[in-house]
Amino acid sequence: MATRADADAAARQRRWTLVLVNLASVVEKADEVLLPAVYREVGAALGASPTALGSLTLCRALVQAACYPLAAYASARHDRARVIAVGAFLWAAATFLVAVSGTFLQVRLLPHSSSPSPLFPTPPVADMVGPTAARFLIHFSTARRQLPPKRSGYPNIPFIYYVYMQIKLATTTSRRIFLGVTGLWAPLGVMAHTPVRVESVLTCVDWPPQMAISRGLNGIGLALVLPAISSLVADYTDDHTRGAAFGWLQMTCNLGSIMGGSFGVLLAPVAFLGVPGWRLAFHAVAAVSVALGALMWLFAADPRTTKPSSKTAASATDEARELLGEARRVLAVPTFQIIVAQGIAGSIPWSALNFSAMWLELVGFTHWQTSVITGLYLFATALGALFGGVIGDPMARRFPNAGRIALAQISSASALPLAAVLLLALPNDPSTGVAHAVVFFIMGFAISWNASSTNNPIFAEIVPEKARTTVYALDKCFEAVFASFAPPIVGVLAERVFGYKPVSSDTSVDTDRENAAALAKAVYTEIAVPMAICCLTYTFLYRTYPRDRDRARKELLMASDDQLGEEAGDRAVRTREDEESSVGSLNQWLISRGE
Incomplete structure (x- = not known):
């Protein structure tokens, strides 16, 4: 009866944790896409060009990549649910700081020579x-x-x-x-x-580059959260359900993109009590992040904390050394190297697509139309991620050595023609909104299978269970470093190669259309070339993945046999000690009877 109750409690704990983890994924992604959704308003308010706006994402991504080793260490040493909660608190604080930034690099509350008046603030x-x-x-x-x-x-x-x-x-x-x-x-x-x-x-001392610094701080919180989320999902699932679980996780992540992007786009043109709408959007996301962090801290649970361990607590230095050795072993796995290589290329187009809202507005779409189109695109990516995860499990059972890899190649290859139709073939005219929405939807559904169908499930199969946080952290680290350069490169290509002109308050419609064409060419350049490399790189997995998967399974079986042997030896020793104790007690009794 107690066993049944314990099983029910464990199942309930698992459900609550997975629900909260998916909610964390929603809010994390909403926070991440909020700034790109209001690029145009932020650029106009702070006098920032596309290159400067892209550098904000670069700053956040570089800090995030640098902090992934810290995330792996924190997740290995502490409760991963608490790590996610702390990450939520950190990115909430950073999001608040973005909301109060006054200029891109510098802010003054009042000039040094001003005479402040309560009725006429500067x-x-x-x-x-x-x-x-x-x-x-x-x-x-x-x-x-x-x-x-x-x-x-x-x-x-x-x-x-x-x-x-x-x-x-x-x-x-x-x-x-x-x-x-x-x-x-x-x-x-x-x-x-x-x-x-x-x-x-x-009294108006020059403030530091607050917007850029705030985005960097935001990267610390996001770095703590992402590997812990992925490893928790992997630990709560098995090989036959892991693809679907990651599909749901990716879907909720993309739903966060929908909510964050739409919320930012719709709130950007309004103001409340003189506060611009894009600032209010950052305040709202910060408040929701704090609430999520509190829920994660109170109700989520790490399955590792419920497992008894015979090991004594190690020092921080020993754990860091062990984590470093674990990272080296992960880096030596050929399948991991190949997936990271394709991810470096494959993540660049997703960063470049952060300019989609800005591009649609330059074409001439209203904020509402832009919100609808980008929302449909993000909803399609959510459906595509779920589809990839759900179809990946039966494909892996039917074709264990090639099913997941083939799905990833189909998905990445589809980006080239679909992006060409969207960015180059369709006219830069808001009257073609239906066509833009349809192509956005099809492209979003087709290009979003890789993570849930292939990458994340394979990562869980090629390393031991205890190394899962490390493998996800290292993957995010390498991908984030290179993907972080995509937004600034888009800005440079648009301005220096394709003729983008800085936006001002008196910019004409024709100039906006020309800027839209320049931005579209820059974005397509960063989609076509990396996606082609990504598709070709997946080919090497046909050789390495079966070998690395079988090796990991063999090591797991050997470790299980060793553990069973140790437990059997311990039982034999205890049995022998019990027998010797019983014989000694019998002899003592006989001696006492003889006396």
């Missing part, structure tokens, strides 16, 4: 935080300069009371709305500028 403040919060910041700055400086740089209680009285006199809106808005901005000085004195931050 434009940088009003544009950044809205008129109400601007009045708060200006009064805070004015009041702080009227007091003697504190060595610690933080205001004391009388100063806080004085600021409150100043705010109460200056604010003309209701206190409820005022406190609600300014309360959201209160952590700004603490989270973004803790080394800077409060009065310095509010």
Whole structure:
């Protein structure tokens, strides 16, 4: 009866963890695609070109790639569910910092020579935080300069009371709305500028390159989450269901892209209390990320924590050394090398497609039309990922040595003609919206099979169970490094090769159409060449995958036999000790009877 109850509890725990892991995948992807979805608005607000906007993604991706080894170490040493929760908290903080960035590289709250007025805040403040919060910041700055400086740089209680009285006199809106808005901005000085004195931050010292730094911090949180999610899904499934599980995971990930992209595109043209819509979108995603992190911390569970271990706790140095050796063994697997090689090429087109929303808007589509088309495309990628995972399992059973590989080649090869039709053949005219939507949908469905049908299931088959987090982290690391260069290269190609002209407020429709054509050619260049390389690279798996899979299975059987032998030896020793103890007790009893 107890066994039945334990089994039910374990099944319930497994379901809850998988649900939360998929939710984490949704929010992670929504956070990742939010900035590309509002590239045009951010570029107009901060005066950034496509190359500069692409460099933000480059900054995030490079930091993310550099932190994947840290993610592997954290997942090996700690509860992976808690690691995901911490990652969610980190990317939430970074997303908040993006929302409050004032310029691409530098921000000033007030000019050094300004005379702040509570009724007429200077434009940088009003544009950044809205008129109400601007009045708060200006009064805070004015009041702080009227007091003697504190060595610690933080205001004391009388100063806080004085600021409150100043705010109460200056604010003309209701206190409820005022406190609600300014309360959201209160952590700004603490989270973004803790080394800077409060009065310095509010008296317009030049801020650091906050947007780029914030995207870099965002990469740390994302790096912690992704390998832990993949390894948890792999541990909770077996060889016959793993493809479908990764298909569902990829589908939820793509649904996150739909929600994040559509949310950003639709909210970008509106404003609330003077705060631009794209900033509100980042605030909302940050709040949802915090809630998700709390749920992961409280309710998700790592299956490894429920398994008893006979090993004593090792030091951090020993674990790091063991993790390094494990990484070397993973890197030596030929199948892993080939999948990483194709992934380096295959991930570049996905990064280039981040410019799809910007391209559609330049063609002349409205924000609503752009949201619908990109939403259909992302929904198609979600369906394609699920289809690839579901069809990959029976293909692997029917053709164990070639089924998964063939699916990946079909998917990657289909990108070349479909992208050519979309980006080069269709006219740059918003009247062809239906045709754009149909081609986007077909392409999204066809090119999204690889991860769920082939890469992730094969990774779980070619390494031991304990090395799964490492293999996923290393794969993400190598792919992210090279994929991170795709957005800046798209910008360089568009501007330097195909004639893209910087966008200004008085840009004509004809200029937008010319920019759309230039951007389309740049994006197609970064789709066709890498996808062709990706498709050809998969061919080498026909030789290496069966050998590496069989070797991993043999090692698993040998390890199981060794463990069974050790357990049998332990039982034999205990039995012999029990027999000797029984004989000794009998002899002692006979001796006592004889006396």
